[in-house]
Amino acid sequence: MFSKALFKQSMKANWGKWLAATLSTCIMLAIVIIVLGNLGINDIRDSLSDVFTQADQESYLKENAIDSYDLYLTSVELEGTMQNLDNETTKTAYEYIIAPYLKNIEDYKTNNGGQEPDTQALEEIRNQTINDDILGNPMTWLVISSYLDISKEQATQLLNVVYDNYEQDKFTVEDAQFQTKMITLIKTTYLNYIYIYTYQTSLSQENSTETSAEYNAQLMQEMIEKAMQSYQAPVGEFDKTPYKETALSSVNEMLYNSTYTMYYDMYIQQGMTTEDADTNAKLYAVTVKVLSNTAISTYELWLTELGDVEGAQEQARTKASASITDQIPEKVAEALTELGNMDIYSLIIGSIFYRIAGLLMPMVFVIMTANGLLAGQVDSGSMAYVLSTPTKRRAVTVTQMTYLVVALFAMFSLLTVTSVIAVWVSGGNSFAINYAQILLFNLGAFLSMFAIAGFCFMCSALFNRTKYSLGIGGGITIFSLVCTILGLFGSSVVPSAMRISAMNFFNYLSIITLYDTVSIMGGTLSYLWKFGILLAIGVVTFIIGIFRFDKKDLPL
Amino acid sequence: MENVIKVEHLTKDYGEGRGIFDINFEVKKGETFGFVGTNGSGKTTTIRHIMGFLKAREGIVNVLGMDAWKDSCKIKKFVEYIPGEIAFPDLKDGTTFLKTQAELLNLKDMNYANYLIEKLQLDTSANLKRMSKGMKQKTAIVAAFMADKDILVLDEPSTGLDPLMRETFIELVKAEKEKGKTILMSSQMFDELEDVCDRVALIFNGRIIDIADMHQLNNLPYKTYKVEFKQREDYLKFKRLKYEIVRDQEKYNQVTIKVYTKDYNRLFNTLKNYNLKFIAEIKYNLEKHFKEILKKEYDRIDNEKLSQEYNNYQNQDKEYTKQQKKKEKQELIIEKNEKFFNKKKEDEKKEEDKKFEIDKKEFLKSGKKDKKLRLKQQKKEEKLKKEKKDV
Numbered sequence: 001m002f003s004k005a006l007f008k009q010s011m012k013a014n015w016g017k018w019l020a021a022t023l024s025t026c027i028m029l030a031i032v033i034i035v036l037g038n039l040g041i042n043d044i045r046d047s048l049s050d051v052f053t054q055a056d057q058e059s060y061l062k063e064n065a066i067d068s069y070d071l072y073l074t075s076v077e078l079e080g081t082m083q084n085l086d087n088e089t090t091k092t093a094y095e096y097i098i099a100p101y102l103k104n105i106e107d108y109k110t111n112n113g114g115q116e117p118d119t120q121a122l123e124e125i126r127n128q129t130i131n132d133d134i135l136g137n138p139m140t141w142l143v144i145s146s147y148l149d150i151s152k153e154q155a156t157q158l159l160n161v162v163y164d165n166y167e168q169d170k171f172t173v174e175d176a177q178f179q180t181k182m183i184t185l186i187k188t189t190y191l192n193y194i195y196i197y198t199y200q201t202s203l204s205q206e207n208s209t210e211t212s213a214e215y216n217a218q219l220m221q222e223m224i225e226k227a228m229q230s231y232q233a234p235v236g237e238f239d240k241t242p243y244k245e246t247a248l249s250s251v252n253e254m255l256y257n258s259t260y261t262m263y264y265d266m267y268i269q270q271g272m273t274t275e276d277a278d279t280n281a282k283l284y285a286v287t288v289k290v291l292s293n294t295a296i297s298t299y300e301l302w303l304t305e306l307g308d309v310e311g312a313q314e315q316a317r318t319k320a321s322a323s324i325t326d327q328i329p330e331k332v333a334e335a336l337t338e339l340g341n342m343d344i345y346s347l348i349i350g351s352i353f354y355r356i357a358g359l360l361m362p363m364v365f366v367i368m369t370a371n372g373l374l375a376g377q378v379d380s381g382s383m384a385y386v387l388s389t390p391t392k393r394r395a396v397t398v399t400q401m402t403y404l405v406v407a408l409f410a411m412f413s414l415l416t417v418t419s420v421i422a423v424w425v426s427g428g429n430s431f432a433i434n435y436a437q438i439l440l441f442n443l444g445a446f447l448s449m450f451a452i453a454g455f456c457f458m459c460s461a462l463f464n465r466t467k468y469s470l471g472i473g474g475g476i477t478i479f480s481l482v483c484t485i486l487g488l489f490g491s492s493v494v495p496s497a498m499r500i501s502a503m504n505f506f507n508y509l510s511i512i513t514l515y516d517t518v519s520i521m522g523g524t525l526s527y528l529w530k531f532g533i534l535l536a537i538g539v540v541t542f543i544i545g546i547f548r549f550d551k552k553d554l555p556l
Numbered sequence: 557m558e559n560v561i562k563v564e565h566l567t568k569d570y571g572e573g574r575g576i577f578d579i580n581f582e583v584k585k586g587e588t589f590g591f592v593g594t595n596g597s598g599k600t601t602t603i604r605h606i607m608g609f610l611k612a613r614e615g616i617v618n619v620l621g622m623d624a625w626k627d628s629c630k631i632k633k634f635v636e637y638i639p640g641e642i643a644f645p646d647l648k649d650g651t652t653f654l655k656t657q658a659e660l661l662n663l664k665d666m667n668y669a670n671y672l673i674e675k676l677q678l679d680t681s682a683n684l685k686r687m688s689k690g691m692k693q694k695t696a697i698v699a700a701f702m703a704d705k706d707i708l709v710l711d712e713p714s715t716g717l718d719p720l721m722r723e724t725f726i727e728l729v730k731a732e733k734e735k736g737k738t739i740l741m742s743s744q745m746f747d748e749l750e751d752v753c754d755r756v757a758l759i760f761n762g763r764i765i766d767i768a769d770m771h772q773l774n775n776l777p778y779k780t781y782k783v784e785f786k787q788r789e790d791y792l793k794f795k796r797l798k799y800e801i802v803r804d805q806e807k808y809n810q811v812t813i814k815v816y817t818k819d820y821n822r823l824f825n826t827l828k829n830y831n832l833k834f835i836a837e838i839k840y841n842l843e844k845h846f847k848e849i850l851k852k853e854y855d856r857i858d859n860e861k862l863s864q865e866y867n868n869y870q871n872q873d874k875e876y877t878k879q880q881k882k883k884e885k886q887e888l889i890i891e892k893n894e895k896f897f898n899k900k901k902e903d904e905k906k907e908e909d910k911k912f913e914i915d916k917k918e919f920l921k922s923g924k925k926d927k928k929l930r931l932k933q934q935k936k937e938e939k940l941k942k943e944k945k946d947v
Contacts, residue, residue, distance in 0.1 A: 005659030006660065013645060381639055381641040385639075385653075387608075388700070390629055390633045554610070556609045556639060
């Protein structure tokens with residue numbers, strides 16, 4: 001069933017082709033992996049994702065500017081409202097906030113025989129008042145939370161401030177200056193609220209530290225205080241217009257200052273000289289100032305444009321705070337996002353090298369060799385020398401098949417070794433493709449070639465003429481490869497900007513489609529059953545070829 | 557003697573008259589059997605069947621009592637083969653090729669091979685692809701003969717060899733024959749078959765048309781001589797003697813005569829008294845023999861063709877007349893039909909005319925009746941008017 005002499009003869013006849021195909025493919029593979037490993041092919045992808053982060057930051061900054069601007073104007077309006085507060089309202093506020101506190105102190109005194117509460121006791125009383133009487137009262141909490149966007153914790157903090165301030169100048173409702181004193185108290189509370197609010201938002205921002213947040217909060221507080229002081233029209237409907245310009249410049253200035261401080265500190269910490277830190281921080285601060293200026297102006301324009309439509313403010317805010325990425329069409333943005341997420345390694349090594357470029361030379365080898373092993377020798381007549389010796393036809397086919405499979409196996413073994421070394425050189429498991437994946441790639445490529453070899457061998461065994469064997473075996477194989485190339489443009493590995501989904505049709509015409517590199521890279525297991533089909537195709541075609549060759553007429 | 561190769565009713569039809577048809581022959585042990593025939597006559601196809609490369613569609617091919625197709629591998633242990641078409645495997649040089657071939661044959665002793673190489677003056681180190689036709693042929697001869705097996709199947713083994721080499725080759729074949737080997741050999745050269753073969757088959761258009769026994773041909777009971785006389789008188793005088801004259805050329809005073817063995821002495825005694833210009837024996841060889849047979853075959857074919865053509869012509873003629881008759885018949889039928897239709901039409905017309913006349917008469921009659929009635933009414937009315945007036 002096996003002829004050693006014939007095997008040697010086949011080896012001698014084909015070693016040149018084998019060596020050429022193997023070496024060229026190995027060199028190609030090594031170059032592809034090593035060059036990819038050292039070139040930082042994902043730079044584009046990284047810069048793209050940078051663009052997206054920057055855009056997000058920009059959008060956030062703009063939103064922040066608009067919010068501060070709105071807060072400024074609201075605070076001015078609030079100042080107006082507070083100056084016009086009537087006696088009743090201040091009295092109600094006093095009753096709800098100060099009165100329970102005083103009552104609890106009185107209770108303490110009666111319980112402790114007229115003794116004044118010490119600091120610790122006072123704190124307990126405060127906690128009791130805040131928790132039970134104010135925040136524990138749903139009505140009171142509802143009122144507070146409808147005015148101020150704060151949590152209960154923050155409310156506790158604020159109320160403590162209120163009591164602190166009250167302690168300094170204990171006044172009663174009968175006091176002549178009661179209303180002014182009450183309003184000052186509320187104002188102080190409000191400014192404290194602004195401080196807390198800004199501090200929190202600043203902290204949530206990227207690159208910010210506690211110091212910078214504190215600084216921001218302080219700046220904001222000062223700005224709002226100034227804004228409140230600048231209010232002058234005590235009567236009539238509140239008109240924002242005269243304050244807009246001041247609001248704009250105040251916000252710009254504040255953002256400029258805060259950014260400058262933040263970056264200056266950062267640069268100093270990084271070890272820059274004061275001069276460099278200053279220039280660089282200024283550069284950033286100006287950029288931020290320009291951005292906030294643009295955002296607020298756009299916001300104002302949109303507000304006037306939209307008029308009194310419901311939700312106009314929110315709409316204008318969204319439009320004004322839009323970044324570059326928000327302005328480009330959705331599809332383009334999607335494509336860009338996909339491009340940013342694309343894995344170029346698996347595309348080039350898996351889908352282009354292992355399924356197309358790396359298969360070409362082995363394919364040429366298989367087409368030529370498979371034809372030369374049977375059909376070529378029958379066509380030329382040289383098979384007569386083998387068959388005129390006591391060698392069975394079955395022995396001839398089995399030997400030639402063994403040669404073809406062994407040659408392919410040796411070729412892909414070398415390719416595997418090359419690829420593993422190349423991956424090792426490029427950084428081993430830290431490389432985008434790990435050892436397991438590269439081994440699977442090689443196995444898949446070998447199985448694809450095994451199936452193709454079986455098919456070419458079958459053609460070689462079926463036909464007596466080289467032209468038919470080569471034409472059909474080689475023709476269909478090359479057709480398969482070309483279909484894979486065309487199908488690539490329709491496959492999911494190509495980013496949607498370049499993808500033509502109709503081209504995916506070509507993938508159904510190619511045997512190489514069963515070599516599923518996407519599944520290997522993706523870590524799914526669907527490549528396994530496809531490998532099984534490839535193996536089965538190879539085995540079946542080899543067997544058909546062997547049986548057919550036994551029974552046909554040979555023109556020798 | 558037992559039959560080594562036996563072919564019975566072997567047929568392989570490739571269509572369009574190509575192929576081999578009903579081939580029958582056997583090669584006995586130790587016999588050398590020749591195959592001769594024109595290009596494409598079926599020699600190689602027959603040999604391929606014997607080698608088990610082609611499967612017989614009909615008939616039996618046996619080698620050493622084994623089926624050539626089924627037991628082709630076993631048979632190869634006893635058969636060495638020179639293919640008609642020389643193409644070598646894709647190997648570097650002759651030495652590599654012969655070594656591989658020896659391995660395939662399981663041959664370890666290369667002495668005989670080396671003897672053959674020396675005898676044929678073959679340079680085995682030459683590149684296989686660049687060898688001349690003769691070199692290739694020599695390599696093929698060595699590859700086949702070196703195994704020293706019992707049966708030799710040689711398909712045109714001497715093509716491409718120069719005349720000297722051909723002689724060496726024939727010596728080789730003769731030596732093999734002397735060893736008692738059975739040889740089947742095809743060739744287009746009559747002389748080499750003549751030298752080596754015991755029997756030679758002539759294949760023509762896929763059929764064996766003659767098998768010549770070389771011993772018989774070489775030992776014919778008569779010989780043919782061509783005699784030319786210097787003088788006309790001698791010529792005329794000789795003609796009067798009772799010799800079988802095959803050909804007579806009066807112009808040159810020349811006769812060709814057929815002389816049986818028993819008449820040799822008589823002839824030479826007679827010729828003593830004549831003044832001869834020359835006397836030559838005309839040899840009867842294989843080539844002549846087959847040419848005569850081929851001529852007959854061609855004549856037969858020509859006759860067949862002629863008769864076939866004649867037949868075809870006659871058939872065509874018959875068919876033509878048949879068609880003519882058919883046409884006539886059809887025409888007759890058409891005429892009949894036409895007459896019938898015409899009659900029918902006429903009848904219909906007549907009937908219609910009759911009907912029309914009857915209708916006319918009736919119409920006229922009814923018209924007269926109306927007139928009478930109208931007249932009667934008028935009269936009645938007039939009567940009534942008169943009566944009124946009267947009243």
